[in-house]
Amino acid sequence: MNNIIIYIALTFLMLTLLAGLIRFIKGPSIVDRVVAFDSMTITSLVVIGVIAYLSNRAIYFDVAVVYGLLSFLGVIIVAKYIQGGL
Amino acid sequence: MDYVKLIGEIFLMMGSFSLFIAAIGLLRMPDVYNRVQTGTKASTLGAIMSFVGIGLMAVDHWDETNWIGRVIVLIVFIIITNPVSSHVLMRAAYAMKIPLSKITSVDKLKEDIENKILEEPIDE
Numbered sequence: 001m002n003n004i005i006i007y008i009a010l011t012f013l014m015l016t017l018l019a020g021l022i023r024f025i026k027g028p029s030i031v032d033r034v035v036a037f038d039s040m041t042i043t044s045l046v047v048i049g050v051i052a053y054l055s056n057r058a059i060y061f062d063v064a065v066v067y068g069l070l071s072f073l074g075v076i077i078v079a080k081y082i083q084g085g086l
Numbered sequence: 087m088d089y090v091k092l093i094g095e096i097f098l099m100m101g102s103f104s105l106f107i108a109a110i111g112l113l114r115m116p117d118v119y120n121r122v123q124t125g126t127k128a129s130t131l132g133a134i135m136s137f138v139g140i141g142l143m144a145v146d147h148w149d150e151t152n153w154i155g156r157v158i159v160l161i162v163f164i165i166i167t168n169p170v171s172s173h174v175l176m177r178a179a180y181a182m183k184i185p186l187s188k189i190t191s192v193d194k195l196k197e198d199i200e201n202k203i204l205e206e207p208i209d210e
Binding site: 013038076 | 098
């Protein structure tokens with residue numbers, strides 16, 4: 001196995017997703033939940049990048065770009081709704 | 087070529103470790119503002135380093151597909167959007183009047199509102 005470092009990095013990324021999920025479940029306010037969701041999204045972008053490397057497909061990066069754009073729009077809309085702008 | 091791949095793997099390792107530290111901070115910080123700080127700033131650094139690592143690891147594909155261009159687009163995209171969403175979330179949390187933690191000593195936005203430099207964020 002010549003790519004054992006990649007699997008160790010994937011282990012760290014999965015632990016990151018788990019910690020974000022714990023904060024998402026027990027966060028006291030809505031901003032905590034949005035921040036946990038945002039952090040999980042960034043981690044998922046990195047996971048998509050690693051999967052694109054492991055399966056040799058550059059088209060997966062387009063999926064990552066669109067997913068990041070949708071997450072950014074979601075965070076902006078939720079924050080605007082909290083502030084009373086919508 | 088193997089050295090470039092090894093450097094890329096080290097970058098990916100450091101980036102994922104930085105993301106992990108960001109998640110630990112997300113679990114342990116005392117109030118909302120600190121959590122927003124750690125949850126977006128450290129994860130921005132981690133994501134940038136991870137994508138630099140992924141772009142360096144795929145050294146065999148640099149000529150066939152447009153691999154490195156897509157990685158650069160993703161990095162620029164993360165650099166632009168992530169601080170903006172953090173800033174907007176902070177303002178929303180301040181407008182909701184979520185209390186600061188007990189050990190907070192500096193509140194610059196409150197001082198600026200009292201000195202009429204900035205307006206207070208609206209909460210209708």
